Amino acid sequence: MNLRRQPDQALPVIAQGLGKKYRRGWALRETSLVIPNNRIVALVGPNGAGKSTLMGLITGLLRPSTGGITVFGDHPTGKGLHPAVSYLAQQKPLYPQFTVTETLTFGARTNSTWDQGYAEYLIGQAAVPMDAKVGTLSGGQRTRVALALALGKRPRLLLLDEPLADLDPLARETVLRTLIAEARTQGITVLLSSHVLAELEGVCDHLVLLHKGLILLAGDVDQLSANGTPLGELALNRMRQAVQEEAA
Numbered sequence: 001m002n003l004r005r006q007p008d009q010a011l012p013v014i015a016q017g018l019g020k021k022y023r024r025g026w027a028l029r030e031t032s033l034v035i036p037n038n039r040i041v042a043l044v045g046p047n048g049a050g051k052s053t054l055m056g057l058i059t060g061l062l063r064p065s066t067g068g069i070t071v072f073g074d075h076p077t078g079k080g081l082h083p084a085v086s087y088l089a090q091q092k093p094l095y096p097q098f099t100v101t102e103t104l105t106f107g108a109r110t111n112s113t114w115d116q117g118y119a120e121y122l123i124g125q126a127a128v129p130m131d132a133k134v135g136t137l138s139g140g141q142r143t144r145v146a147l148a149l150a151l152g153k154r155p156r157l158l159l160l161d162e163p164l165a166d167l168d169p170l171a172r173e174t175v176l177r178t179l180i181a182e183a184r185t186q187g188i189t190v191l192l193s194s195h196v197l198a199e200l201e202g203v204c205d206h207l208v209l210l211h212k213g214l215i216l217l218a219g220d221v222d223q224l225s226a227n228g229t230p231l232g233e234l235a236l237n238r239m240r241q242a243v244q245e246e247a248a
């Protein structure tokens with residue numbers, strides 16, 4: 001595949017033969033992948049499968065050892081995120097001493113595409129006081145502030161690396177629902193990594209399943225699942241099959 005920039009390649013992610021090797025070995029191998037527009041993508045796989053590594057390569061925070069990757073037709077440079085991409089990891093990069101207002105001001109100063117009205121709307125929806133210091137907020141409220149920061153940039157691709165892991169089940173459900181509603185309304189492609197397969201059912205319409213640095217399954221759920229098997233079961237069955245093949 002030719003990775004030079006072409007109009008028809010302005011897809012969120014195209015990876016070809018992508019690999020990342022650390023001193024201990026390969027974290028991601030021979031990954032060829034297309035993430036289409038307007039999808040809510042479940043990025044799943046066991047611990048150490050390579051999910052965070054793939055996200056790091058998409059953000060440009062990591063450099064590939066082999067192959068190449070484009071994000072909306074551009075090669076990630078490693079000098080900051082692509083303007084159309086927001087990234088939220090479990091450790092949310094928020095300053096505890098900042099108030100919510102100051103946090104949004106920071107978002108405005110650091111993002112040329114910042115939409116202050118939209119960010120304030122998202123904070124209002126979460127009923128988080130604008131004058132509260134971030135360090136005094138609950139885990140769920142902090143996640144909502146981090147999401148407002150990520151979405152206020154008006155991204156076309158939102159990368160979420162286990163962002164809900166520290167929330168209770170009710171808060172997880174609320175945040176996930178809000179997030180997905182926003183993504184669908186705004187036409188944002190979301191790449192969401194999670195170990196909780198059940199909560200991705202009915203939320204994600206595209207699946208990328210990684211195992212030991214290799215892609216086992218990738219595609220739209222309705223195409224991968226001929227007989228309507230739910231996403232979680234589809235992923236688990238394929239992972240079990242891979243483990244059995246390794247043992248044989």
Ligand SMILES: Nc1ncnc2c1ncn2[C@@H]1O[C@H](COP(=O)(O)OP(=O)(O)OP(=O)(O)O)[C@@H](O)[C@H]1O
Pocket residue numbers: 022023024026027045046047048049050051052053054
């Ligand atoms: N900075 C690093 N240096 C060396 N090895 C690393 C580094 N980061 C990741 N690895 C290794 O690469 C492999 C893939 O790790 P990665 O964090 O991408 O997996 P993951 O699917 O996100 O795992 P988890 O579900 O546990 O978060 C693992 O074997 C991990 O030990």
